[in-house]
Amino acid sequence: MHASSDQSGVARRRFLKGVLATAAGSVLVPATARPAQAAGTLPAVGQTVNLSVSVVGAVMTTGLQPGEHTLNFIGSRGAKVMEGGPDFVRLQTLNFQITAEHPNFGEIIMRLPDIDVSPPSTLRVSSGELTETWIENLQISFAKAGDTEGPFSFATEKPLQATATMPDWPPHEGTNPDGSPAGVLYSADQMPTFTADDWRVDFTAFPVHLGHQAP
Numbered sequence: 001m002h003a004s005s006d007q008s009g010v011a012r013r014r015f016l017k018g019v020l021a022t023a024a025g026s027v028l029v030p031a032t033a034r035p036a037q038a039a040g041t042l043p044a045v046g047q048t049v050n051l052s053v054s055v056v057g058a059v060m061t062t063g064l065q066p067g068e069h070t071l072n073f074i075g076s077r078g079a080k081v082m083e084g085g086p087d088f089v090r091l092q093t094l095n096f097q098i099t100a101e102h103p104n105f106g107e108i109i110m111r112l113p114d115i116d117v118s119p120p121s122t123l124r125v126s127s128g129e130l131t132e133t134w135i136e137n138l139q140i141s142f143a144k145a146g147d148t149e150g151p152f153s154f155a156t157e158k159p160l161q162a163t164a165t166m167p168d169w170p171p172h173e174g175t176n177p178d179g180s181p182a183g184v185l186y187s188a189d190q191m192p193t194f195t196a197d198d199w200r201v202d203f204t205a206f207p208v209h210l211g212h213q214a215p
Helices: 002-028
Strands: 048-062 065-085 088-102 106-111 121-126 129-136 139-145 148-158 160-166 184-190 193-196 199-205 208-212
Touching (some): 065 121, 160 208
Antiparallel strands (some): 106 139, 148 193
């Protein structure tokens, strides 16, 4: 009788351990949670992603108005993941537009040209991290220049070239102190420059942040 009681106690302890293990597992991975992409892995080919874009503190010079002009752009970029190689995928920009307001220029719009010949960006995995090399031809337009109504449009002379390293892609969206969206900071290896006839638009600072816009 005593031995039978001991055996039933052992069985109950084993049962409770199994229940606790199952409960712990359900806390760590809730049944309603969507499976997350593991850090340092490439995204699935074929998916499209909307990214918020913010460029706070861009510095521009242009023949339209003398001096340096500080601009804050906000907008979005749509990208599609395309086939690449064993350690990388390509990212094709589907749409891109950012806007800023300035008292001398009115609304300033930077977007893809009507005919976009930009090569796809590359997203490469190495040592558990992802690095995007982003190259984009753009065009820029100004609603006015001082008292002269526009629009004034400029085509790319040199494309934007920027890189960023991150644990996963798409990068997570954050918020700047002013409430504008922010994400991973891309380092501009080459600032975008624009021309139209004898006029130029140059950027000497272009701190661009990209973050994922949740559906």
